[in-house]
Amino acid sequence: MKRKVLLMGQSGCGKTSMRSLIFSSYRAADxxxxxxxxxxxxxxVRFLGNLVLNLWDCGGQQSYMDSYLDKQRSQVFSTVGVLIYVFDLVAAAEGGEEGQTEWERDLRYYKDCVSALYQYSPDAQVFCLLHKMDLIDATRRAGVYSSRVKELRRKSREVAQAAGGKGEGFRVNCFATSIWDESLYRAWSRIVQTQIPALGVLERHLQLLADTCSASEVVVFERTTFLVIAKALGSSCKESSSSPQRLTGFHYDEEEEGMEGFRDTQRSSLTSNSSGFFNPSDSHFSFTSSTTTTKPSAQSTTLDPERFEKVSELIKNFKLSCQKLPAKTAQCEFQAVELRTPTFSAYIDSLTSNTYIMILVTDPSIHLASVKLNVQLARDHFE
Ligand code: GTP
Incomplete structure (x- = not known):
């Protein structure tokens, strides 16, 4: 299964940088x-075995952009699965009058690209990455982001109306990103998740595995990129977003605009009430053995909504560090990670030939040895 992914935006906005970070072994500084x-x-890029991302990194110099929109129009914009348009926010936000001109030029190109996409690939998905957020003054990020997102959505509507459509045009998904933190992993994880068939089925099976392990959370990462593919909460672990507390960093929700886009810090009530072992012959993953354990009282924990993307970034950097070890020790490639803290334990190991799994356990009565055994028993099923 092949998906054409167009990576577009003006020269220097950071397209090749993000591609190199996610799909090749680059560090941000490289x-x-x-x-x-x-x-x-x-x-x-082969992804999860049979999904192939056909990435088109389109050089952003003006002459190239003009050519994509004119001579190469049908070739570039046909059969597109995803358009990722990257904006360099720095010039636009910090560059005064010149910056504003730059932004308007960028907007014109964006509108033309969306228009061409509407013509040749009306079923494509559109993602806008408002990039280099790290260079914007922290106090201005929310305001800058919110106003840009509004403009981008307006442009999308204009394209649909100009083409005689009645609807809103493409649903534009926006993310604030930077190569210097996990925001890039969050955006790309969301992008690739839209391309994975039967994601819901995978999530249901993960949920059952989470319950079998009495885990609080289970997350699956793609093997080479370490992008988050799917996740599930243990059923005893209820998340509610009732907390009014807001994140102070730049965490934006692609569904929302402006200050509303800051996601509320989520609170999780963590309780656990069972333990057992994964039975691969049982499609419902029911327990083959179950012991009653003494439960910790329900506790409220504040969770960072980008915690898994932080893990993606950390593990990716750890793998890169492993590769830089002297030749003799380099044989010791990263295989699994076991982490124990006073409040939780985490276990990361390969699940299938294309994925890793991370299992988080907060119940102190659950032993990682049983979690490991369950992962081992689940492998064939998930493969
Ligand atoms: P063309 O190939 O000309 O279309 O440019 P491009 O969009 O591929 O830009 P490229 O990836 O080459 O990045 C240009 C510069 O931006 C590089 O020096 C990167 O290090 C820098 N850069 C990319 N992303 C970020 C970011 O998130 N923050 C900061 N501060 N710099 C970035």
């Missing part, structure tokens, strides 16, 4: 050495 992309750089 991207300073990247040169300008000439025309289109094609790459095929």
């Amino acid at each position: 991207t300073r050495r990247l040169g300008s992309t000439l025309d289109v750089e094609h790459s095929h």
Whole structure:
């Protein structure tokens, strides 16, 4: 299954940098050495075994952009699954009058690209990454983000109306991103999740595995990119977003605009009431053995909504560090991670040939040995 992904935006906005970070072994600092992309750089990324992302990194120099929209129009915009348009927010937000001109030029190109997409690939998904957020003054991020998102959505509506459509045009999903933190992993995880068939089925099975392990949370990462593929909460672990507390960093929700876009810190009530072992022959994952355990009283924990993307970033960097070890020790490739703290335990191990799994346990009476055994028993089923 092949999906064409267009990566577009003006020269220097950071397209190749993000691609290199996510799909190749680059660190953020390495991207300073990247040169300008000439025309289109094609790459095929095998994802989860049979999903192939056909990435088109479209060089953003003006002459190339004009050519994509004119001579190469049908070639570039046909059969597109996803358009990722990257905006360099720095010039626009910090560059005064010149910056405003730059932003308006960017908006015109964006509108033209969306218009071409509407013509050739009306079923495509559109994602806008408002990039280099790290360079925007922290006090202005929310305001800058909110006003830009409104403009982008307006442009999308204008395209639909100009084409005689009645609807809103493409649903534009926006993310604030930076190569210097986990926000990039969050955006790309969400993007690839939209391309995974039967994600709901996978999540249901993960939920059963979470319950079998008496885990609070279970997360599956893609093996090479460590992007979050799917996750499930243990059923005894109820999340509610009733907390009025807001995050102070730049965490934005692609569904919302402006200050509403800041996601509320979620509170989780963590309780556990069973333990057992995964039975691969039982499609309902019912327990083959179950012991009654003494439960800790329900506790409220404040969870960072980007905690898994932080893990993605950490593990990716850890893997890169492993690769830099001297030749003799380099044999010791990353295989599994076991983490114990006074409040929780985490276990990361390979699940299938294309994925890793992370299981989080907060119940002190659950032993990681049983979690490991369950992961081992679940492997064939998930493969
Ligand atoms: P073309 O190939 O000309 O279309 O440019 P591009 O969009 O591929 O830009 P590229 O990835 O080459 O990045 C240009 C510069 O931006 C590099 O020096 C990167 O290090 C820098 N850069 C990319 N992303 C970020 C970011 O999130 N924050 C900061 N501060 N710099 C970034």
